[in-house]
Amino acid sequence: GESVGLHLPTLSVQEGDNSIINCAYSNSASDYFIWYKQESGKGPQFIIDIRSNMDKRQGQRVTVLLNKTVKHLSLQIAATQPGDSAVYFCAENPPSNDMRFGAGTRLTVKP
Amino acid sequence: NAGVTQTPKFRILKIGQSMTLQCTQDMNHNYMYWYRQDPGMGLKLIYYSVGAGITDKGEVPNGYNVSRSTTEDFPLRLELAAPSQTSVYFCATRDQGASYEQYFGPGTRLTVT
Numbered sequence: 404g405e406s407v408g409l410h411l412p413t414l415s416v417q418e419g420d421n422s423i424i425n426c427a428y429s430n431s432a433s434d435y436f437i438w439y440k441q442e443s444g445k446g447p448q449f450i451i452d453i454r455s456n457m458d459k460r461q462g463q464r465v466t467v468l469l470n471k472t473v474k475h476l477s478l479q480i481a482a483t484q485p486g487d488s489a490v491y492f493c494a495e496n497p498p499s500n501d502m503r504f505g506a507g508t509r510l511t512v513k514p
Numbered sequence: 515n516a517g518v519t520q521t522p523k524f525r526i527l528k529i530g531q532s533m534t535l536q537c538t539q540d541m542n543h544n545y546m547y548w549y550r551q552d553p554g555m556g557l558k559l560i561y562y563s564v565g566a567g568i569t570d571k572g573e574v575p576n577g578y579n580v581s582r583s584t585t586e587d588f589p590l591r592l593e594l595a596a597p598s599q600t601s602v603y604f605c606a607t608r609d610q611g612a613s614y615e616q617y618f619g620p621g622t623r624l625t626v627t
Contacts, residue, residue, distance in 0.1 A: 435614050446518075446604050446618030447557070492556055496614050501547070501572055504556040 415511045422480040424508045426493035429474060433495040437502065438467060438478045441490045450478070450491075480510075488512045516540055518619035520605050526625045527595040535590040535622050537605030545608040546588040547572075547616065548580065550601040557604065563588055564610075595626045 416422045428436070434455040439447035453460045453467045453476075460467050466479040476493050490509050494502040521536045539546065544565045549557040549572075559572030563582040577599060579591040592599060602623050606616040 437614060437616075444621075446606070446621055447616075448618070449615045452613065452615065501559045501562055502614060502616065503559075503573075504549075506554075506556045 412506070413509045413511070415513060416483050418483060418485060418512050418514050420483055422478075422483045422487070422510060422512075424478045424480075424491050424510065426476040426478075426505055427474060428476060428493070428495045428505075430495060430497045430503075431471075431474065433497045435496040436467070436469065436476050437494045437496075438465075438476075439492045439494060439504075440487075441492065441507070443489075447492060483510075483512050485512045485514060518605055518607055518617055520603075520619040520622050522622060523620070524623045526627065527592075529595060529597065529626060531595050532591070532593045533595070533624075535592075535603055535605075535624070537588045537590070537619060538586050539588075539605075539607045539617075540586065541607060541609070541617065542585060543607035543617070544585070544610040545616075546582065547606040547608075548578070548588070548590045549604045549606065550574065550599075551604060551621075552601050560590065560603075592624075597626050600624060600626045 437452045438450045440450050441447040451462045451467050453469050464481045468477045490507040492504050492507045494504045518539045547562045548560040551557050558574045561580040563569045566585050569580050602621045604621045605619040608616045
């Protein structure tokens with residue numbers, strides 16, 4: 404079946420560097436995508452979303468890029484801070500009421 | 515405004531026991547969801563509800579039951595606990611609108627031995 408997946412399970416970056424977390428999706432009918440951040444022992448928290456009619460969306464220090472041609476989603480975090488250390492999930496909304504989540508990427512920020 | 519609350523935080527069950535995981539929200543959201551998260555994995559949808567009196571199966575519904583008698587509460591029932599149900603369970607809600615953003619509770623860590 405179609406699913407959401409991630410290219411990298413772990414990512415380690417130096418504090419102050421930019422981080423890029425990637426996600427591949429296979430359901431071409433998905434029209435909405437969300438990135439979530441999950442800190443240890445907590446539930447996921449919304450970071451940013453993007454609709455399929457957009458290629459890019461920016462938030463505070465975060466940017467999401469959507470490439471529908473290759474079914475690829477990325478989350479860019481500028482000037483990564485220790486507080487950004489967490490697991491990041493992408494989620495897609497296929498033509499149904501539920502979101503499908505990827506396996507997640509663990510981001511570790513080294514001081 | 516407590517958001518989404520889940521009880522208990524932790525629970526250990528013996529094989530074959532039953533229990534109910536509670537989820538309550540005070541945001542007046544129509545949509546509610548139950549997910550499970552196995553170690554090092556993403557979230558898998560168990561059941562969801564689009565409003566009081568309406569529930570639907572997600573990806574992994576076997577071994578679970580839900581009910582939605584009120585907007586606020588969405589309990590998840592395990593009838594015959596099995597080791598494969600050892601996981602962290604998250605409840606989530608979302609408003610009916612243009613955004614699909616879900617608001618998650620803190621989770622219930624369940625171990626079945």
